[in-house]
Amino acid sequence: MAPLSQILPAFGRACRVLVDSVRLERLLAPSLRAAPLTHAALLFGPPRSPPFYTEKGIIASMAASTHPNLPPAEHADLAPANAPAADQPLQAKLAALEARLRDLGSLMVAYSGGVDSAFLAATAYRVLGNQMLAVLADSPSLARRDLEQACAFAQSLGMPLHVINTDELDKPEYQRNDANRCFHCKDELFTSMEALRPTLGFTHIAYGMNADDTRDYRPGQRAAEQHAVLAPLAEAGLAKLEVRALSKAAGFALWDRPAAPCLSSRVEYGRKVTREVLEQVEKAEDSLRQLGFRELRVRHHGELARVELARTELPRALSMEMLDAITAALKQAGFQYITLDCSGFRSGSMNAILPVEVLARRGA
Secondary structure, three states: OOOHHHHHHHHHHHHHHHHHHHHHHHHOOHHHHOOOOOOOOOOOOOOOOOOOOOOEOOOOOHHHOOOOOOOHHHOHHHOOOOOOOOOHHHHHHHHHHHHHHHHHOOEEEEOOOOHHHHHHHHHHHHHHHHHEEEEEEEOOOOOHHHHHHHHHHHHHHOOOEEEEEOOHHHOHHHHOOOOOHHHHHHHHHHHHHHHHHHHHOOOEEEOOOOHHHHHOOOOHHHHHHHOOOEOHHHHOOOOHHHHHHHHHHOOOHHHHOOOOOOHHHHEOOOOOOOHHHHHHHHHHHHHHHHOOOOOEEEEEEOOEEEEEEOOOOHHHHOOHHHHHHHHHHHHHOOOOEEEEOOOOOOOOHHHHHOOHHHHOOOOO
8 A cells, every 4th residue: 555645645636636627617607608719809809910929039129019119008909808707706816916917017927838827928918018028938848849839829919028048957956856856947947037137127027826836846936935036826816727717718729728847847756857858758748649649748767658648538548559659659759668657647746756744845
């Protein structure tokens, strides 16, 4: 029998999944699902043309935006046509988020293209206009697919975007891949953003932590605290499923995008993180997507790849033809042995081996 220190975290995650599934059904009420939305008309107005896009490391001229150099109040077409047709508490949280962003005046948002940081960045752009800037960190730990999707979303909104290169992979404390790896990654990101902030004339830095994240083991939160980085979504009390519901109401196609943490999170603790290891994981996961799987992880255990697929997708993987296809694809990526995890996909499964006293620290 597994030790209690491993059973309790797994039981807690299972309970949260059950509770979250009920909450999502309530949040996405019939009034939200009544008619399909083809663009961001509900919260953010229609997409703007021509699109705004930035090259890596260069802030494109604001003249490229349909709203060049306008103060926030003049972004009339970005104002919400209606609040999302949800319950009053959710509307109140959205209003609190908007008020908080307005009070900040100017803001750089650590942007990854995931639903949390994307919704925060888009809301900040709607409220603050050109007094906000989305900052996307590019490094070997960011999958090329995620980079492209993040840039495409910013382009679709005409949102100011600045891509920077970060060098966490060159640091021994990151390479050694212990339980504090995430701290060193975020520390590198926020240090780079702090160096940019006064040069570009922004007052604050924020990132996409939501209210649920405070309950998980996320050492990156400690880096945010040390750099005085704000978490407006968490401050407004917005949980993950509420962010998804608001993103769906805004017409964002990414509202149900699976979480996509950095590639290093797939590597077992204690195994050195290298460019070659990250490229191997990325190639393996891309090959599984080409086979039609959507929510997945390829966990790197040296010569062995442990494949996690969403439980709803597991039955499709269990034919001999598909098992052979998965095996061939992952061997092509460089793995010698391939195993399919019968528990299915679960976020943060690598943390199951961490001592209970480490997990108890949560974001600390």
